[in-house]
Amino acid sequence: MGWEERQVRGYPEFVRTAQSYHGRPIFALFCGDKDAEGRSWCPDCVTAEPVVRKELHNLPDESVFIYCLVGDRAYWKDPNNEFRRNLKLTGVPTLLKYGTPQKLVEEECFKAELVRMLFTED
Amino acid sequence: SVQAHKEEDNPQKTMEVNGLTPVPDSYDYDLIVIGGGSGGLAAAKEAAKYEKKVMVLDFVTPTPQGNSWGLGGTCVNVGCIPKKLMHQAALLGQALQDSRKFGWQFTEEVKHNWMTMTESVQNYIGSLNWGYRVALRDTKVTYENAYGEFVGPHTIKATNKKGIEKLYTAERFIIATGERPRYLGIPGDKEYCISSDDLFSLPYCPGKTLVVGASYVALECAGFLAGLGLDVTVMVRSILLRGFDQDMANKIGEYMKEHGVNFIREFVPIKVEQVEEGAPGILKVTAKSTTGDQIIEGEYNTVLLAIGRDPCTRKIGLDKVGVHINEKTGKIPVNDEEQTNVPHIYAVGDILQGKLELTPVAIQAGRLLVRRLYAGATSKCDYVNVPTTVFTPLEYGACGYSEETAVEKFGEENIEVYHSHFWPLEWTVPSRDNNKCYAKIICNIQDNERVIGFHVLGPNAGEVTQGFAAAIKCGLTKEQLDSTIGIHPVCAEV
Numbered sequence: 001m002g003w004e005e006r007q008v009r010g011y012p013e014f015v016r017t018a019q020s021y022h023g024r025p026i027f028a029l030f031c032g033d034k035d036a037e038g039r040s041w042c043p044d045c046v047t048a049e050p051v052v053r054k055e056l057h058n059l060p061d062e063s064v065f066i067y068c069l070v071g072d073r074a075y076w077k078d079p080n081n082e083f084r085r086n087l088k089l090t091g092v093p094t095l096l097k098y099g100t101p102q103k104l105v106e107e108e109c110f111k112a113e114l115v116r117m118l119f120t121e122d
Numbered sequence: 123s124v125q126a127h128k129e130e131d132n133p134q135k136t137m138e139v140n141g142l143t144p145v146p147d148s149y150d151y152d153l154i155v156i157g158g159g160s161g162g163l164a165a166a167k168e169a170a171k172y173e174k175k176v177m178v179l180d181f182v183t184p185t186p187q188g189n190s191w192g193l194g195g196t197c198v199n200v201g202c203i204p205k206k207l208m209h210q211a212a213l214l215g216q217a218l219q220d221s222r223k224f225g226w227q228f229t230e231e232v233k234h235n236w237m238t239m240t241e242s243v244q245n246y247i248g249s250l251n252w253g254y255r256v257a258l259r260d261t262k263v264t265y266e267n268a269y270g271e272f273v274g275p276h277t278i279k280a281t282n283k284k285g286i287e288k289l290y291t292a293e294r295f296i297i298a299t300g301e302r303p304r305y306l307g308i309p310g311d312k313e314y315c316i317s318s319d320d321l322f323s324l325p326y327c328p329g330k331t332l333v334v335g336a337s338y339v340a341l342e343c344a345g346f347l348a349g350l351g352l353d354v355t356v357m358v359r360s361i362l363l364r365g366f367d368q369d370m371a372n373k374i375g376e377y378m379k380e381h382g383v384n385f386i387r388e389f390v391p392i393k394v395e396q397v398e399e400g401a402p403g404i405l406k407v408t409a410k411s412t413t414g415d416q417i418i419e420g421e422y423n424t425v426l427l428a429i430g431r432d433p434c435t436r437k438i439g440l441d442k443v444g445v446h447i448n449e450k451t452g453k454i455p456v457n458d459e460e461q462t463n464v465p466h467i468y469a470v471g472d473i474l475q476g477k478l479e480l481t482p483v484a485i486q487a488g489r490l491l492v493r494r495l496y497a498g499a500t501s502k503c504d505y506v507n508v509p510t511t512v513f514t515p516l517e518y519g520a521c522g523y524s525e526e527t528a529v530e531k532f533g534e535e536n537i538e539v540y541h542s543h544f545w546p547l548e549w550t551v552p553s554r555d556n557n558k559c560y561a562k563i564i565c566n567i568q569d570n571e572r573v574i575g576f577h578v579l580g581p582n583a584g585e586v587t588q589g590f591a592a593a594i595k596c597g598l599t600k601e602q603l604d605s606t607i608g609i610h611p612v613c614a615e616v
Binding site for chain 1: 246248259
């Protein structure tokens with residue numbers, strides 16, 4: 001069984017989804033909300049998303065890729081939002097391996113090599 | 123190093139003599155670094171800056187208890203970093219006690235949870251391991267989690283944890299394999315005792331602990347374990363903190379004794395037996411006096427050995443490439459450019475003979491070495507007047523000569539020692555000791571009363587010492603010190 005993708009929006013939905021996959025490797029990409037035309041308010045997320053998607057085929061079997069929209073710009077800027085408080089996110093885009101200290105933040109997500117390392121190495 | 127040039131001139135011939143197939147002119151790498159610790163990583167990252175093709179091999183042989191860790195070396199995983207964090211945990215416990223005198227009111231008894239602390243510390247370390255991997259990958263340094271050993275003058279065999287072997291060649295090598303804790307060589311030591319390699323990730327509270335040793339590792343660990351509320355005993359063979367100023371070492375010991383750490387002096391363990399299994403279990407330690415025939419026994423939940431560290435240089439094939447090591451200690455002698463007796467092989471860090479075993483020293487040596495190799499730089503690592511700090515419950519910062527060494531080198535009549543006890547303002551209100559903090563400087567009378575030794579015992583000793591180290595490097599004299607106006611109210615103004 002290869003890998004699968006789930007798309008979620010907001011913190012509660014993210015947590016529910018991650019918990020439902022407990023026991024499997026979970027990777028998550030956090031991006032700013034997209035407008036009606038499908039464009040994010042976060043320019044770095046726009047750059048990072050295609051880079052990350054291109055590496056998805058490297059995901060280990062059985063793993064889950066959660067694509068999570070965090071909220072609008074105002075929500076994100078609030079220093080007390082749940083993603084900052086509970087997941088310790090410091091910026092978007094963030095790509096992480098859930099439950100480990102392994103993550104890539106902002107421009108690190110632009111680098112295919114690093115994304116591949118996150119997906120394929122222990 | 124002059125005679126070594128002969129080998130460099132004719133590598134082809136050397137290899138044929140060794141019976142190996144000659145290696146082609148182009149090596150796999152410009153530089154292979156064996157050891158991904160403080161020195162190794164600093165050197166590798168620096169070499170990458172000059173667009174050299176670099177490989178880092180890092181491998182942790184599991185401890186007798188089966189423990190292992192990620193990239194970053196001793197400091198990050200089982201040394202300075204977790205040590206300082208746990209020392210901080212203990213200081214915070216003390217601060218909580220003091221806080222009542224400053225008006226904070228809380229009714230519950232304050233207790234410490236080992237697992238909460240250890241998980242947080244390990245999580246932070248995990249982020250550092252990851253950070254190093256990202257940094258190496260980002261700078262195109264090849265990293266392999268594999269055990270490296272020389273099999274030929276320019277060839278390394280790398281064996282990963284699955285036993286798969288690969289060969290790599292390089293023009294130059296840096297050995298930065300560091301050290302591991304020594305064991306006593308008595309029955310029960312490897313089966314039942316732990317070392318600092320195990321302590322910082324121990325998955326259960328160590329409980330009543332016997333620390334064997336009188337090194338800074340032993341005293342720092344004993345110090346924070348006691349600070350967290352555990353029953354701690356330190357078994358010392360002879361003196362405390364060998365190599366450090368003994369006047370200061372004794373003050374540290376006195377303070378620890380007065381603050382709940384038990385000391386058993388002039389005894390060595392001869393046997394460790396398991397009384398009860400568990401996490402922790404119960405161990406029985408039998409010890410013999412070093413001055414007579416007396417035998418004593420004691421029971422502890424955990425026995426932590428901190429009797430010294432040995433270089434990882436015996437099993438990396440140095441004999442195959444002719445690199446000299448000190449057979450007794452395992453240390454590698456190098457010239458002042460960190461070059462071994464084999465011109466294309468260098469070494470940095472704790473494994474060096476006669477050099478300080480400190481992370482910043484290894485980092486500096488590694489960086490400067492690489493700049494000399496690839497960027498035409500000429501500066502060499504300055505090993506003189508390196509500041510250090512021991513993070514015992516009462517912290518000790520030092521830079522330069524100890525009083526004994528100064529007397530030995532300059533003669534008692536040529537040095538002047540200025541000293542003072544001091545009482546940190548923050549300690550007054552909670553009625554903490556008023557005669558324990560102490561500072562002294564040692565001056566060379568014949569050289570304008572130049573400050574050649576700086577010692578301070580008190581809170582934040584590391585922070586205090588760092589600035590004075592820079593001043594000493596600039597040639598600080600007593601007069602200049604006197605004419606520097608103090609900051610008030612801080613400890614450093616003394």
